[in-house]
Amino acid sequence: MTIRHICPLCEATCGLQLTVDGDQVIGVRGDADDVFSRGFVCPKGVAIGDLHHDPARLRTPMVRDGDALRPASWDEAFDRIRTGLRQVIGESGPNAVAAYLGNPNAHNVTSTFYLPALVRALGTRYRFSASTVDQMPQQVALALMYGTELSVPVPDIDRTDLFVVIGANPLVSNGSMMTVPDMPGRVRALKARGGRMVVVDPIRTRTADAADEHLRIRPGTDVLLLAAIAHVLLAEDLVDLGAAAQRVDDSAVERIRELLAAFSPAAVAMPTGLAAPTVERLAREIAGARPAAVYGRVGTTTSGLSVDGNPTSFATLASWLIAVINVLTGNLDREGGVMFPLPPAGGPTTFGESGRGRGVRVPGSQRTRVRGLPSVLGEFPAAVLAEEIDTPDSETGEHIRALITVAGNPVVSIPDADRLEKALGTLDLLVCVDAYVTETSRHADVILPAASPLARKHYDVVFASLSVRNAARYSPPVFALGPDERDEGEVLLTLAGIAASMVNNAPEPTTDQLDDLVAYEVARRASSDTASRAHGKDPAELLAAVAPRRGIERLLDLSLRSGPYGDGFGDDPEGLTLARLEEQPAGVDLGALRPRLPEVLRTPSGRIELLPEQMVLEIDRLLQALPAVDAPGLLLVGRRQLRTNNSWLRTLPRLAGGSSRATLQVHPDDARAAGVGDGDRAHLRSGTGDIQVVIEATDTVMPGVVCLPHGWAPDSPDTWDDEATSGPNINVLTPGHGMDPLTGTAVLNAVPVQLLPT
Numbered sequence: 001m002t003i004r005h006i007c008p009l010c011e012a013t014c015g016l017q018l019t020v021d022g023d024q025v026i027g028v029r030g031d032a033d034d035v036f037s038r039g040f041v042c043p044k045g046v047a048i049g050d051l052h053h054d055p056a057r058l059r060t061p062m063v064r065d066g067d068a069l070r071p072a073s074w075d076e077a078f079d080r081i082r083t084g085l086r087q088v089i090g091e092s093g094p095n096a097v098a099a100y101l102g103n104p105n106a107h108n109v110t111s112t113f114y115l116p117a118l119v120r121a122l123g124t125r126y127r128f129s130a131s132t133v134d135q136m137p138q139q140v141a142l143a144l145m146y147g148t149e150l151s152v153p154v155p156d157i158d159r160t161d162l163f164v165v166i167g168a169n170p171l172v173s174n175g176s177m178m179t180v181p182d183m184p185g186r187v188r189a190l191k192a193r194g195g196r197m198v199v200v201d202p203i204r205t206r207t208a209d210a211a212d213e214h215l216r217i218r219p220g221t222d223v224l225l226l227a228a229i230a231h232v233l234l235a236e237d238l239v240d241l242g243a244a245a246q247r248v249d250d251s252a253v254e255r256i257r258e259l260l261a262a263f264s265p266a267a268v269a270m271p272t273g274l275a276a277p278t279v280e281r282l283a284r285e286i287a288g289a290r291p292a293a294v295y296g297r298v299g300t301t302t303s304g305l306s307v308d309g310n311p312t313s314f315a316t317l318a319s320w321l322i323a324v325i326n327v328l329t330g331n332l333d334r335e336g337g338v339m340f341p342l343p344p345a346g347g348p349t350t351f352g353e354s355g356r357g358r359g360v361r362v363p364g365s366q367r368t369r370v371r372g373l374p375s376v377l378g379e380f381p382a383a384v385l386a387e388e389i390d391t392p393d394s395e396t397g398e399h400i401r402a403l404i405t406v407a408g409n410p411v412v413s414i415p416d417a418d419r420l421e422k423a424l425g426t427l428d429l430l431v432c433v434d435a436y437v438t439e440t441s442r443h444a445d446v447i448l449p450a451a452s453p454l455a456r457k458h459y460d461v462v463f464a465s466l467s468v469r470n471a472a473r474y475s476p477p478v479f480a481l482g483p484d485e486r487d488e489g490e491v492l493l494t495l496a497g498i499a500a501s502m503v504n505n506a507p508e509p510t511t512d513q514l515d516d517l518v519a520y521e522v523a524r525r526a527s528s529d530t531a532s533r534a535h536g537k538d539p540a541e542l543l544a545a546v547a548p549r550r551g552i553e554r555l556l557d558l559s560l561r562s563g564p565y566g567d568g569f570g571d572d573p574e575g576l577t578l579a580r581l582e583e584q585p586a587g588v589d590l591g592a593l594r595p596r597l598p599e600v601l602r603t604p605s606g607r608i609e610l611l612p613e614q615m616v617l618e619i620d621r622l623l624q625a626l627p628a629v630d631a632p633g634l635l636l637v638g639r640r641q642l643r644t645n646n647s648w649l650r651t652l653p654r655l656a657g658g659s660s661r662a663t664l665q666v667h668p669d670d671a672r673a674a675g676v677g678d679g680d681r682a683h684l685r686s687g688t689g690d691i692q693v694v695i696e697a698t699d700t701v702m703p704g705v706v707c708l709p710h711g712w713a714p715d716s717p718d719t720w721d722d723e724a725t726s727g728p729n730i731n732v733l734t735p736g737h738g739m740d741p742l743t744g745t746a747v748l749n750a751v752p753v754q755l756l757p758t
C-alpha cells in the first residue's frame with residue numbers, strides 16, 4: 001500500500017510516498033504528484049522509516065531512579081511531574097520553572113497550536129528556545145521594518161536573475177527561513193535561464209561549488225561587507241525603491257546614506273578579505289539585475305566579529321542590511337526579488353487588521369536576572385540558561401530550579417555546553433518531552449516520549465509563512481499510535497493542565513477542556529480580525545460549522561476556512577477547507593508568490609520602517625568597533641551535513657557513517673603549522689573549553705578557518721570511539737557572551753580557537 005505523508009524533518013517539507021506493509025515501512029520515495037515538492041526527496045526523508053522503527057526511539061515514559069532512568073507508566077510519569085512542580089512552584093513561584101522549546105516544534109502542528117497553551121499555563125517569564133541560537137536576528141530586523149515576527153520576504157527563487165547567498169548552504173540544509181524543496185533543481189533552472197548565483201562563505205560548500213562566483217569572506221565580517229554594499233548603492237545613486245517607494249520615508253534613505261558613509265569598500269577590505277573592486281562590482285550587479293534576491297542565513301545570524309580579540313555579534317544589523325539592500329534595489333515585493341508568502345492557515349502577517357498593526361517592542365521589556373539582558377519577542381537568550389540555573393540570587397536565592405524541554409537538546413545546541421550540562425544536574429526537576437534519551441534528556445527526572453512523526457497529523461502552519469510558492473497540504477497519520485504511545489498534543493495539554501493547576505491553585509482541567517479553550521481562542525480571533533474571512537461571524541457559529549471535529553483537525557479547519565484562501569464558512573464555496581485538503585492528498589497549489597504591499601504590513605505607522613532607531617544605534621556601535629576589528633589566529637565555523645539533523649538522526653542505519661563524520665576541516669597549511677596531519681586526533685581549544693577532534697586536511701576551508709559540524713556529542717564524557725555516530729560537541733567551545741545585544745543571539749561561528757597536537 002502506498003501512503004502519502006509530508007516529511008517533517010526540515011523546512012523543505014517534501015511530500016513522501018511511503019510503501020507500507022502492515023505496520024512496516026518498506027519503501028520511501030519522493031511524491032512526484034506533490035504540488036509543492038514534485039518528487040524531491042533527500043536521504044533523511046528516505047530514512048523516515050528507520051526513525052519510525054528505531055528501537056532506540058522511546059515508546060514509554062522514563063523516570064529517574066537514582067542514577068538511572070527506567071520505563072514507567074504515563075500515570076507515574078505525570079505524578080512525578082505533579083510532585084516536582086508542586087514543590088518548586090510552591091516554594092519559589094512560577095518563575096523558578098523554565099521552558100526550552102527546540103527546533104522540531106516548528107515542524108509539528110501539534111506544537112504550533114498547543115505549546116503556547118503550555119507556556120501560558122506555566123506562567124513563567126523564563127522562556128527559551130532555539131531561535132536565539134539561530135534566526136532571531138532576522139526575525140527582529142524584519143519585524144522592526146514590516147511589523148511581525150514572521151514578516152519574512154523570501155527569495156522568489158524560481159523567477160530571480162541573481163541569487164546572492166550569504167552564510168547559507170541551502171544545497172545541504174535544503175533551505176531555511178525559505179521553504180524550498182529541490183534546491184538543486186531550482187539552482188539548475190536558475191542557471192539554465194541565464195541567471196547567476198553568488199555565494200559568500202569562508203568554506204567552499206556544495207552551494208559555493210554550484211555557484212557562478214564564490215567570495216571567501218573572513219568569518220564574522222559579513223556585517224561590514226553588507227554595509228559596504230549598501231554604501232556603494234547609496235554613494236553611486238543606484239537606488240530605485242520600486243514597489244517600496246510609496247511606503248518608505250525619503251528621509252530614511254538619506255539618513256542611511258549618511259550613517260553608512262564611513263563603510264566604503266576600501267574601509268572594509270582588510271577585515272573582510274574582499275578587495276574593494278569586487279565589492280563594488282557585486283553591489284552594481286545587485287542593482288543592475290532585474291530582479292535579484294539577497295539572502296542570508298546561519299552564517300549571518302550566529303557569527304561574531306572579532307573586536308579586540310572578542311567575538312562580538314552584530315547579527316540584527318547584518319540581517320537589517322540584507323533587507324535594506326533588497327529594498328534599495330527595488331527587489332522587495334517584486335517578482336524574482338524577495339516576496340511575502342500568503343499562508344493558507346494564517347500567520348502573523350494575515351492576522352489583525354490589513355496594512356497596520358502593533359509592531360514589536362525591541363528590546364523587550366523583561367531583563368534576565370543575572371546579567372540584566374533584555375528579552376526578545378517574549379523569550380530570553382538561550383545562552384543565559386545555564387547561569388540562570390547555577391547562579392542563585394545572593395539575596396533572595398532565586399534561580400531556575402525546574403526546566404521543561406520540548407523537542408530540544410540544549411546541551412548540544414547552545415553555547416558553553418559543559419556549563420549547561422553541569423547546571424542541569426543541579427535542577428530539582430528536569431522534564432523532557434523528546435523521542436530519545438539524548439545528551440539533555442539523560443539528565444531528566446521524567447522523559448515524556450514524543451510519538452513517531454508517522455503517527456501524527458501534519459500540516460505546515462509555520463513554513464507556509466516562508467514558502468517560495470503558496471500551497472496547502474495536509475497529511476493524516478500513516479500509522480496508529482503504538483499501545484503505550486500518546487499523541488503529543490495530549491501530552492502538552494496534560495502538562496498545561498498540571499501547570500495551570502499548580503500556578504492557580506485550582507483543580508486540574510482536562511485535556512478536552514483545554515482543547516475547547518484553544519479552539520474557542522482560534523474562533524474568537526477569526527471572528528474579530530478584520531483581515532479574516534470569518535470576520536464578524538459569531539465564534540460559536542464557527543465552532544458549530546467545524547463540528548464534530550476536535551483537536552488539531554478542528555483547529556486547522558477553523559484556521560484554513562478563516563484564512564486568506566478560506567471558504568469563509570460558506571461565503572466562498574470554492575475556498576479552502578480541511579475537507580478539501582483531505583480530498584486532495586497531493587495538495588492544493590495556490591500559485592507563485594504575489595505582491596502583498598501594503599496589505600502585508602503590520603507596523604503601527606502602516607509604512608515600511610526602513611531605518612528603525614535601533615539600527616541607528618547599532619550602526620554607531622559598529623562604527624566605534626571598526627578600528628578595533630582584528631583577525632586573531634584560527635576562527636572556528638560550523639557546518640551542516642546532508643545526513644544529520646542538528647543533534648539527532650545521526651544514528652539511524654541509513655544515515656550513519658559515510659560523509660557524516662564530525663571531522664575538523666583544516667586547510668593543509670594550517671594543519672602543517674599546527675603540527676597535525678590528516679586523520680590525526682588533536683585538541684581544539686577556545687576561551688570557553690577544550691575538545692578532541694579528528695583532522696581532515698582540505699582546501700575547501702580557507703586558510704585561517706577551521707570547520708566542525710554542530711549537533712555531535714561524545715558517546716562517553718571525555719572522548720568518543722564510534723566515529724560514525726559520535727564526535728565532539730562544538731558548543732563546548734562556543735562562548736556564552738558577545739551575543740547580539742538586541743536579540744541575545746549567541747556567537748556560534750567565527751570563534752577564535754587554537755589547534756594543538758595531542
Ligand SMILES: Nc1nc2c(c(=O)[nH]1)N[C@H]1C(S)=C(S)[C@@H](COP(=O)(O)OP(=O)(O)OC[C@H]3O[C@@H](n4cnc5c(=O)[nH]c(N)nc54)[C@H](O)[C@@H]3O)O[C@H]1N2
Pocket residue numbers: 101102103104108130133134135298406407408409410412413414433434435436438450451453488638639645646647648710711730731734748749
Ligand atoms: N555551534 C552551533 N550550534 C548550533 C547551530 C550551529 O549552526 N552551530 N545551529 C543552531 C540551530 S540553527 C538550531 S535550530 C539549534 C537546534 O537546537 P535544538 O532544537 O535544541 O536541537 P535539535 O537537535 O534540533 O533537537 C531536537 C530534539 O527534539 C527531539 N525531537 C524530534 N522530533 C520531535 C518531536 O516531534 N517531538 C518532540 N517532543 N521531540 C522531538 C529530538 O530527539 C532532539 O532531541 O541548534 C543550534 N546550535
Ligand SMILES: Nc1nc2c(c(=O)[nH]1)N[C@H]1C(S)=C(S)[C@@H](COP(=O)(O)OP(=O)(O)OC[C@H]3O[C@@H](n4cnc5c(=O)[nH]c(N)nc54)[C@H](O)[C@@H]3O)O[C@H]1N2
Pocket residue numbers: 010011103134166167168169170172173174175176200201202203205217218219220221222297298299300303304637638639640641642643644645646647711749750
Ligand atoms: N541536512 C541538514 N539540513 C538542515 C539541518 C541539519 O542539521 N542538517 N538543520 C536545519 C536548520 S535547524 C537550519 S537553521 C538550517 C540552516 O541552514 P543554512 O544556514 O543554509 O545552513 P548552514 O550549513 O549552517 O550554513 C551556514 C553557512 O555559513 C557559513 N558561515 C559560517 N560563518 C560564516 C560567516 O561568518 N560568514 C559567512 N558569510 N558565512 C559563514 C558556513 O560555512 C555555512 O556554509 O538548516 C536546516 N537544514
Ligand code: SF4
Pocket residue numbers: 007008009010011012013014040041042043044045046174181
Ligand atoms: S529535504 Fe527536508 S523535507 Fe525533504 S526529504 Fe529531506 S529532510 Fe525531508
Ligand SMILES: [Mo]
Pocket residue numbers: 103134
Ligand atoms: Mo535552526
